[in-house]
Amino acid sequence: MSGGGAYLDHAATSGWRPASVADAMRGALEIGANPGRSGHRRSLAAVRVVAEARERVASFIGARDSATVAFTKNATESINVVLQGFLREGDRVAAGVFEHNAVMRPLRHMERTRRIEILDVPGGADAPVDVAALEGMLSRAAGSIRLVSLAWASNVTGRIVPVREAGEVCRRYGAFLLVDAAQSAGLLPIDVERDFVDALAVTGHKALHGPQGIGALWVRDPAAIEPMVRGGTGSRSDSEEHPEFAPDRFEAGTLNLPGIAGMDAGVRWVQEQGCVALLDRQRAMWSALRARLSGVPGLRVHGDGPVAEQLPIVSFTLDGRDPGEIARSLDARGICCRAGLQCAARAHATLGTRDSGGTIRWSLGPTMTLEEIELAVDALEAIAAEAP
Amino acid sequence: MNGRTSASGACLALFDSIHHVLTAERAFKERSLPVDLGPVPQVLRADCGMALEFRGEDWEAALALLVSLAHPCTSIHTKRGASYERLWPE
Numbered sequence: 319m320s321g322g323g324a325y326l327d328h329a330a331t332s333g334w335r336p337a338s339v340a341d342a343m344r345g346a347l348e349i350g351a352n353p354g355r356s357g358h359r360r361s362l363a364a365v366r367v368v369a370e371a372r373e374r375v376a377s378f379i380g381a382r383d384s385a386t387v388a389f390t391k392n393a394t395e396s397i398n399v400v401l402q403g404f405l406r407e408g409d410r411v412a413a414g415v416f417e418h419n420a421v422m423r424p425l426r427h428m429e430r431t432r433r434i435e436i437l438d439v440p441g442g443a444d445a446p447v448d449v450a451a452l453e454g455m456l457s458r459a460a461g462s463i464r465l466v467s468l469a470w471a472s473n474v475t476g477r478i479v480p481v482r483e484a485g486e487v488c489r490r491y492g493a494f495l496l497v498d499a500a501q502s503a504g505l506l507p508i509d510v511e512r513d514f515v516d517a518l519a520v521t522g523h524k525a526l527h528g529p530q531g532i533g534a535l536w537v538r539d540p541a542a543i544e545p546m547v548r549g550g551t552g553s554r555s556d557s558e559e560h561p562e563f564a565p566d567r568f569e570a571g572t573l574n575l576p577g578i579a580g581m582d583a584g585v586r587w588v589q590e591q592g593c594v595a596l597l598d599r600q601r602a603m604w605s606a607l608r609a610r611l612s613g614v615p616g617l618r619v620h621g622d623g624p625v626a627e628q629l630p631i632v633s634f635t636l637d638g639r640d641p642g643e644i645a646r647s648l649d650a651r652g653i654c655c656r657a658g659l660q661c662a663a664r665a666h667a668t669l670g671t672r673d674s675g676g677t678i679r680w681s682l683g684p685t686m687t688l689e690e691i692e693l694a695v696d697a698l699e700a701i702a703a704e705a706p
Numbered sequence: 707m708n709g710r711t712s713a714s715g716a717c718l719a720l721f722d723s724i725h726h727v728l729t730a731e732r733a734f735k736e737r738s739l740p741v742d743l744g745p746v747p748q749v750l751r752a753d754c755g756m757a758l759e760f761r762g763e764d765w766e767a768a769l770a771l772l773v774s775l776a777h778p779c780t781s782i783h784t785k786r787g788a789s790y791e792r793l794w795p796e
Contacts, residue, residue, distance in 0.1 A: 354724040357745025357756055365756075369728040383776050385725055553723045555753050563722045563777070 323652025324690035329473055329501060329631050329681030330656050332527045338583040339528055346579035353575055354552035364575055371582035372565070375534050378585050379518060380509035388535045388568035389578055393500035394420040395546075396519035396535035399568060400496050401425060401465075403543035404517075405434055409464045412437045412455065412493070414479065416446050416472040416665040420519075421498060425467075439466060439484075443621050443669050446472060449483045456491035465494045470502035474665040474679060475621035476604075476631025478506065485514025494542075500524060504588045505597045505629055510536060517543070522577065525596075527684070528584030532577030540564035547571065596684055600630035603686045608632060610695040614702055620669045620677055630682035633660075635671065636702055641678045644701060648678075651697040655680050710769075713762035713793055719772055719779040720746060720757050726777035727756050733771055739764050750783055750790055769794060 325333035346367055351360035353368045368389070376384035390396045401424045405411065413421060415438055428434045440451030447468065456463055466488050471478045481497055488495040494516045499508060504525030510518055518536040522528030537543050541562065548560035549570035561567060588596065605625055611617055616637035622628060636644060645657035659666050659676040666672035680694065721727045727743065734741035742759040750757075760768045762784065772779045782794040 354755075362743060362756065365724050365728065369725060372725065384729065385723070385777055551723075553753065553755055555755075556751065561722065563726075565725050566723045 322693075323654065324694045326653060326655040326680040326682065326690075326694055328683035329476075329524065329629075329660075329679065331523045331530060332525065333654070333683055334685045335527045335529075336583065336587040338587060339580045342579040342583035343529060343576040346576045349575070352552075352572055355550075355572070367575060367579050367582070368573060371578045371585075374582055374585050374589075375520075376536075378508065378589065379503075379520070379536055380511050381536050382511065385564045386536055386538065386540055388537075388565045389573055389581075390533045390535050390568070391531055391574065392523075392533040393498060393519040393521040394533075396533055397421055397467075397496065397498060398424050399535055399546045400517045400519070400537065400543055401428065401467075402546050404465060404494060405432060406464075407432045408434065410435045410437060410459065410462050412439045412452075412463050412466045413664075414439045414447060414468045415441045415668040416469055416474065416477070416479075416662065417467060418469060418473055418498060418500070418665075419661045419663065420500070421467050421469070421496075422664050437463065439468065441668075444623075446477050447479045447484050449480055449487060452484055453487045453491070456487060456493055459491070461492050463491075463493050465496060467496045467498070469498040469500070470506060471629045471631075472621065472662070472665055473501050473631070474660050474662050474669070474677065475633050476501070476629035476681070477621055477623050478502070478627045478629060481515070482513045488516075489514045501629055501631075504584075505593055505600070507593045510538070522581035522584060526581060526584040526588055528581035529577050532574050532581045534581070535568060537564075540567050543568075545570065591684075597629075600682050600684065600686065601625050601628065603682050603688070603691060604628060604630040604632065606688055607680065607682070607691045607695070610691065611698075614695065614699055616702060617698075620671055621665075630686075631679060632681075633669075633677040633679045635674070635677055639702075639706055641675045644678050644698075647701045647704075648694070648697055651700075653694045653697050710793065711766050713765045713784055715762050715784050716759050717762055717765065717768070717793060718744075718747070718750070718757045718759055718783045718785075718790070719768075720751060720781045720783070721755075721777065721779050723777070724756055726775070726779075727758050729777060730758050730772060730775055730779065733775060734758070734760065734768070737767070737771065739768060739771070747790065750781075765793075
């Protein structure tokens with residue numbers, strides 16, 4: 319990072335993007351036409367950008383049919399489409415104990431408006447999902463739990479959930495599995511078929527290194543999800559009924575063409591680098607960081623696991639110190655990070671940090687260096703040594 | 707499908723979605739079948755979409771491909787004077 323600081327907030331949004339992202343966005347803007355709305359060559363050029371991106375996202379997540387991929391504005395919108403379009407009055411839902419507000423807020427709303435019942439997927443701070451207990455829960459429910467929602471990795475702790483094992487259990491008991499891959503897409507290889515996923519939400523601006531304001535939704539069976547927004551799609555314009563076929567079903571209104579082009583460039587960059595290589599490097603940095611943090615007096619790390627079960631995120635507190643004040647002091651020293659509840663009150667309730675101001679979260683990215691880690695920990699040690 | 711082995715002139719395949727059109731176009735190109743895209747004629751559908759155009763001489767291979775896609779075409783037409791004749795489904 320220029321200016322002698324360090325950006326440790328990649329879980330909020332990537333602090334770095336390949337140059338190809340801005341180039342692709344500029345190229346899309348320069349086309350100057352609406353994708354799929356007209357028959358002229360510029361509109362066709364625009365829709366080819368969308369089609370190429372859709373194919374790339376589909377292949378990236380292991381989807382067999384690219385028509386089942388829809389572009390949204392972010393993972394939150396993708397999650398809302400699924401929850402609001404799938405759940406019916408009185409349904410029972412099981413949510414992971416580390417779910418983001420992107421999941422919990424629509425669920426709490428539907429708890430009031432559709433009288434859904436929200437259950438906890440068995441798990442805790444040390445093991446985010448207890449798959450055996452989940453199986454017992456689904457077995458006892460005898461098909462009455464219609465949907466299970468899991469964040470592939472916690473945005474607070476970076477701890478990875480065993481999605482494939484949980485998905486296999488959900489499939490066996492007929493529960494629809496929604497996976498929030500906002501943090502993991504770009505670091506963990508995704509194969510929606512292998513992993514028994516029924517719906518997947520991703521965002522473009524985190525580990526896919528695309529722009530903000532663009533995301534994607536994949537659903538195994540588009541017909542099972544009622545659209546959240548209806549309107550013009552450029553197809554069947556003679557009808558006042560919204561089309562039932564995908565992807566148009568979920569893409570009313572003009573698409574975010576520059577965002578889609580930028581996300582496509584980000585995914586392409588990740589494919590070129592390889593998720594495994596990207597994660598391996600960042601895990602090496604995370605291990606170095608974790609080792610340095612263990613020497614900071616009064617520092618307590620929350621909810622982390624073995625490196626093989628981690629995204630490059632660490633959440634910690636300093637005894638007796640306000641996380642927000644620590645983050646402010648770090649910022650004054652050029653260290654950018656996020657403190658508080660990170661839009662995940664449920665995760666902090668699981669960790670026991672909800673009512674004490676949350677945590678300080680440090681999240682790493684692809685350009686992170688050991689020098690930046692040293693700089694950040696040195697700054698933290700200096701702050702820790704100061705009187706509160 | 708039907709007994710036709712060829713069609714005279716260019717054929718237009720219509721789809722529900724532009725996404726399906728582009729998927730079909732890619733399939734044609736993968737099989738080295740000449741293909742072009744153009745606006746759907748208004749007499750065929752009061753729409754603002756795109757149609758896939760292929761050669762009548764490729765009818766058999768094209769039809770086999772078009773109906774085998776995950777999102778097959780909805781109809782195929784050819785121009786007859788000022789109007790269009792529907793070739794498929796018959």
